[in-house]
Amino acid sequence: MDGVSGAGLTWQTLDLHTAQPFGIARWTQSVYPRTIVTLDRDGVQGRGEAAPNAFYGETGGTVEAVLPLLMDALEDPWDWDGLGARLAARMPQGHPSVKCALEMAAVEWCATSVGLPVWRLLGLSPSPLPQSSYTVSIADLPDMRRQAREAVAGGHTILKVKLGTERDEAILEALREEVPHVRLRVDANAAWSRARARRLLGVLEAARVELVEQPLAAGDFDGHAELRARSGVPIVADESLHHVSDVVQLARAFDGVNLKLAKLGGPLQALRALRIAREHHLTVMMGCMIESSLGISAAAHLAGLCDWADLDGALLLADDPFSGLEWEAGSLNQPLAPGWGVTRR
Numbered sequence: 001m002d003g004v005s006g007a008g009l010t011w012q013t014l015d016l017h018t019a020q021p022f023g024i025a026r027w028t029q030s031v032y033p034r035t036i037v038t039l040d041r042d043g044v045q046g047r048g049e050a051a052p053n054a055f056y057g058e059t060g061g062t063v064e065a066v067l068p069l070l071m072d073a074l075e076d077p078w079d080w081d082g083l084g085a086r087l088a089a090r091m092p093q094g095h096p097s098v099k100c101a102l103e104m105a106a107v108e109w110c111a112t113s114v115g116l117p118v119w120r121l122l123g124l125s126p127s128p129l130p131q132s133s134y135t136v137s138i139a140d141l142p143d144m145r146r147q148a149r150e151a152v153a154g155g156h157t158i159l160k161v162k163l164g165t166e167r168d169e170a171i172l173e174a175l176r177e178e179v180p181h182v183r184l185r186v187d188a189n190a191a192w193s194r195a196r197a198r199r200l201l202g203v204l205e206a207a208r209v210e211l212v213e214q215p216l217a218a219g220d221f222d223g224h225a226e227l228r229a230r231s232g233v234p235i236v237a238d239e240s241l242h243h244v245s246d247v248v249q250l251a252r253a254f255d256g257v258n259l260k261l262a263k264l265g266g267p268l269q270a271l272r273a274l275r276i277a278r279e280h281h282l283t284v285m286m287g288c289m290i291e292s293s294l295g296i297s298a299a300a301h302l303a304g305l306c307d308w309a310d311l312d313g314a315l316l317l318a319d320d321p322f323s324g325l326e327w328e329a330g331s332l333n334q335p336l337a338p339g340w341g342v343t344r345r
């Protein structure tokens with residue numbers, strides 16, 4: 001569906017498709033509605049993407065319902081603090097991917113109007129981005145072996161393996177056999193019980209796993225703190241982090257945090273979360289949803305500040321509507337073109 005508002009804003013929702021069904025502990029999905037917002041003012045465009053995720057209470061339908069209510073928050077694209085305040089006042093809870101799309105559009109409009117890539121406008125250093133992991137999603141064992149083999153053949157050196165099944169031990173054993181030298185990270189997507197996670201710690205260490213994302217339920221801070229005390233593998237919060245204000249309390253239970261623009265409400269909110277995480281000695285991952293190269297590029301602009309990157313969301317798509325992001329053997333180059341640096345195909 002397409003929409004228009006009076007302030008030079010338009011939006012369009014596209015169904016993006018993964019090249020193969022994408023399975024995690026909670027669900028398997030192939031179709032992802034993504035809404036592209038465009039601010040067109042004074043001959044300059046700024047674009048943003050809403051990548052809703054049902055875990056955070058959003059769907060394609062909620063995005064389309066809420067967007068018209070928030071559009072006029074973007075009256076002055078240079079007033080970033082005012083935008084944040086207006087979005088929070090109008091919609092105090094939830095809808096982070098819609099807020100992200102509007103924040104992305106404002107920030108890109110400003111960067112493009114002065115001819116700079118966004119990271120330059122933000123005053124960030126021209127640093128190389130951390131190597132990104134590539135996801136092996138949950139499927140039968142031969143298929144997971146194939147995904148790993150093809151990713152490594154394609155130049156990826158870090159795999160993030162989705163776990164949270166009854167056969168996690170067998171998956172790790174099979175992948176270690178298939179791709180013995182690759183760096184492995186795992187993501188349980190909140191699916192393990194405390195007892196199951198404790199039993200798996202030794203398996204993770206034996207498989208030389210570099211980090212484990214969200215082993216336990218999102219609200220189980222005590223469980224994560226106990227697990228961290230026993231674990232030789234760093235424990236990273238993803239589903240436990242919904243909002244910038246969560247970061248401080250995560251520091252007592254986790255070693256690191258996975259920042260995603262679509263769940264935090266945009267690049268400026270992610271930057272706030274990142275600064276707080278650093279003050280509390282958390283290791284930081286820049287992550288993503290399944291989203292187009294527009295959303296991935298926005299995350300890439302901040303990834304130079306992070307220790308880990310997991311930015312393969314658009315690589316998993318069969319129909320990425322944007323081009324311009326440069327990948328080299330599993331590494332994303334820092335975007336150099338003005339704005340977010342990507343072009344609609």
Ligand SMILES: [Mg+2]
Binds near residue numbers: 187189214238258
């Ligand atoms: Mg995760």
